[in-house]
Amino acid sequence: MTTGTRSIKFLAICGLSFTIGVILTSIHRDFTYNTITQENKPRPVVSTSYFGSHGDKQHDDDHKSTDIGPRKILLDCGGNMASTVELFRETYPDGKEFIIHSFEIDERLAPYFSPYEKHYLHCPVGVASEDGNMTAFTESAWAPDKGKNNRRDMQWGGGTLYVDKNELKDTDTGGRRKLSHRKQIPVVDLSKWIQENTRKEDYVIFKLDVEGAEFGILEKMLKDGTFAWIDKYYGEYHKSQPVGISHSAMSLIIKNVQTKGRKMFDWGAERRNYADFATIHPKQASLIICNTTDRLNYCLVTCSLKLINDLLLIPDSTPGEEGQIYNKCNGDKNLAITVNVGMTKKQAVRVLTTLKSYKIKIPVTVFVFSEFAEEWPELVQAWAKDYTIGLRGNHPYPAGHFEKMSPNWIREAVISSEMRLHELDIKPVFYAPDEDGGSVKEQLKNRGFRIIQPAINFPPKLEPLLTVENYYRFRDVERVPKALRMISEKLKTSDGGILGLDTDLPDTYMNLVFLLDYLVENSDYHLVSLNQCLD
Template sequence: MRSGETNRRLIVFVFGLTAGYLLANWNSSSPGNRDRSSIYDRQPAVDSLYSHDDDTNHKIPGLTKKYFIDCGANTASSVLLFSETYPGAKDYIIHSFEIDERLRPYFTPFKQDSNLVVHCPEGVAKYEGDQTAYLEGAWYPGKMNANKDMQWGGGTLFVSLEEREAEDGGNRKLSRRVKVPLVDLSQWIQLNTRKEDYVILKLDVEGAEYGILRKMLDDNTFEWIDKLYGEFHEWQPTEFSMEEKEILYDDMATAGVYMLKWAGENRMFEDFDRMHTSLIPQNTPGLEWDVINSCSDRLRRGVTTPVTISIKIGMNAKAARRLVETIRAFRHFVPLTLFVYGDFVEQNPKLVKDWSDIYEIGIRAGSPLPQSYWQLQNDNILRMSIVSAEFRFKRLA
């Protein structure tokens, strides 16, 4: 990560991490068991599906717009994942559809930093009109959702008979019933994007995906789609029989339509590692807060050794500037490596650039966590944090 136009050294390190955080767990979680659908048995390996992370070479230069259509947006988890880790995310217009109006505040922080259009409450389906949505009720102490003390969030257009009749909404606690407007997603895409645009569609719509994909195939709407992410919910009640689902899977494979897995709540999408190659060998030693030090042994043997200092910079730019300037003012130059958060880089770009003229700059993570909390996070959260920080370093360089 060296700039060819300056002498700044933005040498990226990862502070106190083993490469294990890159080994993501691709099991998507949900109420009940979300088994890997048989659709994936019909798909080629992910590396052969898309030859480039963001292949707009076949589009018309200067006329191409980029869209990320986020269906089943929930608490803006996919907006966060896409914005923080998808290459070129800032160039995309994001349309987020969510049926639960109570979740609208989660999108507010992203409107300032992205081209985000929020459709809430509004659902996607194979038709246009109003329909009853089954939404999760408020959390309360002792509430059990799918046999877990958890708040799932969001809702669905399709429920079982038990969930429809139960006062508490059944296993998923879908106790709120509201009428929501629906758009015919197939027609919406054709009316609001162009074939020359680059369009990424993400579908995580709790069973409505079967009707939507069927209609998109019938309408030839995949001529507008460049990349499809999402999740199939075979366990979810829908209007489709298993035989009809199998026919849909076959028709998708015949048409060359493939869906890569995406789970915003789990901070993963299927080709994440292909887009973000790890620079850390898997046998890299070290743990957070550990210092690998051989200086004392060398001194005992009478061997002189140069001194270098590593400093973990927090989020207080004033205190950090004071410390670094103090060290810099000493008569003898002391090599420093300053480990900074991605958030710090974004908030203090000039300061970090000035430091990089003299010192090495390393990555801590995307944002701070209390001491000892870092290693408690799951692999996908750690991976997203590092990649997000890398993106901000690259923009600085």
């Protein structure tokens, strides 16, 4: 999706439910157990990581310059373990283009943010309804005898600015939420911060998930008119938290935000989900850009069947059926070759360069991990000129683990891998996961993928496996015929089908030319593309 000419508004995502850097207004302070102090206000700590740079100069350039045009910015208040940053970067449209600001009150979590570029970490800093200082109550370090957190066996990370009387008194264990780590930190007036650091022509998404402290911030934002800077609002409301405000007052703030501010969409990064995930990533459909007044927004449109087909992520004309597993070809003696690329560039280049140099053009589908494509984009784009590119996943997982994961985790992996190839103008239709359990198959079906699981694999995945006795104890020149014989016998058993090779095995490179010579000169198989195989 191109964005070069888009007019965009500042993206502010503020707060993950487990780490809270937000404070209520001074109203009802007699009923809360923390207060903002003004004396000796420290300057908020800003650890800047913007395309690998550190310091405040790039921060100042990004936020004060009037010459850089509209920006996309994510404000992540309550960053926790960077789960919002990770989910946003991996699955949100144009997520890599956003400047991200994360506010986190627990300095022990700062290392989690270090891998991300174009990112600013404010830590330990909270967000509030006014500038000042406040005690941050954060979770104690884990130990075998720590006990349950809020009656659950969990290590939630981060903490809160608001505690009840019992938690306040229990300095040893920290009470029911184990909030024994306590420190005075600076807090910033978030409403003022947004107005001072963003412009209305920027694109702003605002996420606020801060264990009840959101009510004071939202009330201040409504008073200041700050929702005029906001384009989208994500978060959660926590009416049960001890923030010293009545339920009726909370409900009124929620209603006013809905009517005078922005509709809130739920954001649950720890669940790998946000409320409009399915809208942003519709099944077998595409988002298009539509122009509204002076800015461009993402939108879904209802249109003619022909136009819908033109927009499909996987064209309707693609052979095969979505979510179906294919290991054989239609037609007698048809054989399609696939190459699974691992994460090792050197081995992959050897195999693919040898394949390209063969005396005739061989139709091949090359399956890659999206993180390999991120690391070597120009290489994968070059391969796409000669071969069909399919997906293996986002990255390798330990054997047997991927299909056992939560459906939301699998969904994130599938969509993230798909998006990374789309960023390279490659639209894959075939997916060859290492595991194809029920949840994996369902998520791939939702995206329209044809699932490829070759009937013949080298190295073999089933008996007889390669062992020292039957294979590895031999010299190179002796292993070649043994490998080719294994492949030939499997081909006879399956009467052709789909043959899968793996670049991570060095012998794939060693055997390749001899294998192609056999298939082209001495076999009766018809080498076809996967499209022809499934047609």
